[in-house]
Amino acid sequence: MTPSIIVRAAPQEYICRTGCWEELEQHLRRRGLRRVLIVHGSRSWSAAAPWLPVLRETEVFYHAYSGECTYEERDRIAGLLTQHGLQAVIGIGGGKITDLTKAAGALLKLPAILLPTLAATCAAWSSLSVMYDEAGRFRSMDVFPYSNALVLVDPRVIAQSPPDLLVAGIGDTLAKWYEADVIIRQLASLPVELELAWYAARKCRDTLLECSEAALSALQAGEMNDALLRIIETNIMVAGLVGGFGEDYGRTAGAHSIHDALTAIPEAHQQLHGHKVAYGVLVQLALEGQWAEITSLLPFYRKLGLPAGLKDMGLGFLGGDDLLRLAERAIVKEASIHRMPGEISAVKVAAAIEQLEKHLADYIHYSITQEAGIS
Numbered sequence: 001m002t003p004s005i006i007v008r009a010a011p012q013e014y015i016c017r018t019g020c021w022e023e024l025e026q027h028l029r030r031r032g033l034r035r036v037l038i039v040h041g042s043r044s045w046s047a048a049a050p051w052l053p054v055l056r057e058t059e060v061f062y063h064a065y066s067g068e069c070t071y072e073e074r075d076r077i078a079g080l081l082t083q084h085g086l087q088a089v090i091g092i093g094g095g096k097i098t099d100l101t102k103a104a105g106a107l108l109k110l111p112a113i114l115l116p117t118l119a120a121t122c123a124a125w126s127s128l129s130v131m132y133d134e135a136g137r138f139r140s141m142d143v144f145p146y147s148n149a150l151v152l153v154d155p156r157v158i159a160q161s162p163p164d165l166l167v168a169g170i171g172d173t174l175a176k177w178y179e180a181d182v183i184i185r186q187l188a189s190l191p192v193e194l195e196l197a198w199y200a201a202r203k204c205r206d207t208l209l210e211c212s213e214a215a216l217s218a219l220q221a222g223e224m225n226d227a228l229l230r231i232i233e234t235n236i237m238v239a240g241l242v243g244g245f246g247e248d249y250g251r252t253a254g255a256h257s258i259h260d261a262l263t264a265i266p267e268a269h270q271q272l273h274g275h276k277v278a279y280g281v282l283v284q285l286a287l288e289g290q291w292a293e294i295t296s297l298l299p300f301y302r303k304l305g306l307p308a309g310l311k312d313m314g315l316g317f318l319g320g321d322d323l324l325r326l327a328e329r330a331i332v333k334e335a336s337i338h339r340m341p342g343e344i345s346a347v348k349v350a351a352a353i354e355q356l357e358k359h360l361a362d363y364i365h366y367s368i369t370q371e372a373g374i375s
């Protein structure tokens with residue numbers, strides 16, 4: 001079977017450079033934009049404000065978002081854009097503000113300009129928005145026929161963002177390889193677009209494994225180094241290319257289904273998206289019986305503080321029946337876990353979770369005895 005290919009590769013313009021936010025007004029002029037709306041949050045606004053230039057020749061309206069990326073909020077933003085006859089919408093913040101900005105821009109066919117304050121997702125790159133309801137429950141993923149007009153990444157801003165959000169971004173981006181690979185390697189023939197998606201996904205994993213620790217040290221010290229710059233670009237851009245070239249073959253598989261199932265457990269709510277996805281990567285690998293790969297990832301997980309087992313997420317109390325219920329939620333009909341090869345059942349998923357727990361306990365026991373020099 002020939003895969004059906006759609007490419008939504010990139011924003012119209014992407015600039016990652018120290019000080020690039022200072023050129024915002026020049027970019028608006030180049031595009032003939034004189035009246036704009038800035039959408040922002042509160043934490044992200046405090047982080048962004050010191051780096052933002054004064055826009056002297058632009059009429060600027062502001063909107064503080066409500067904290068969730070909903071259709072109601074998108075419509076409020078679209079209402080402001082229409083009411084004041086504005087020409088573009090600028091989003092300054094994390095993935096949720098980015099997604100809102102794109103959704104409002106797409107609704108009115110206006111350019112969306114994005115200034116990310118986190119490197120936790122590839123939302124600034126992709127031309128889609130993940131929509132939720134007011135209570136934060138997932139509603140849909142809306143894909144737009146427009147690229148983002150401009151993305152300005154100033155690494156200095158991200159160098160001062162919270163480390164746990166960067167770690168979560170690393171977890172989410174690590175999944176790019178495992179989820180794209182498990183789907184793409186099933187194909188008998190590989191169109192060139194999917195070769196690119198596959199390559200970008202591998203590049204994500206390799207860069208993360210190589211640079212994350214040094215990047216995190218720099219971030220914790222509020223400094224910039226090459227490793228941090230590579231991680232920022234990997235989480236925002238290279239991860240975006242995987243989905244951009246791979247579409248249905250380069251997005252989610254088993255890891256995100258495990259994440260989705262975990263969102264129904266209240267005790268898991270304090271775990272960030274990327275933490276739950278990182279755990280999902282290991283469950284996906286356990287389902288495939290890839291124990292050597294799991295073992296090779298565990299030191300990385302431990303160094304970064306990514307959760308490898310249920311206890312790491314405060315879920316050590318889950319028993320056999322709970323795990324089966326979790327597994328049932330992970331394999332609902334529309335779940336991307338069914339993009340994995342073979343028949344995926346709740347019993348298999350629950351067994352994989354239990355085997356992973358055992359593998360982890362053995363690994364920890366082995367590590368302790370090694371460290372203590374006991375053979």
Ligand SMILES: NC(=O)c1ccc[n+]([C@@H]2O[C@H](COP(=O)([O-])OP(=O)(O)OC[C@H]3O[C@@H](n4cnc5c(N)ncnc54)[C@H](O)[C@@H]3O)[C@@H](O)[C@H]2O)c1
Binds near residue numbers: 122161
């Ligand atoms: N469109 C896509 O392709 C895509 C891809 C992955 C995820 N997403 C979506 O992105 C969203 C998650 O985005 P996120 O992880 O960036 O989180 P987020 O946008 O929810 O932000 C997390 C928190 O960090 C704060 N924050 C932002 N920048 C900060 C800074 N520099 N310093 C301190 N605090 C700061 C925010 O105010 C917020 O409280 C989810 O809705 C997810 O579905 C979209």
Ligand SMILES: [Zn+2]
Binds near residue numbers: 172256273277
């Ligand atoms: Zn994700």
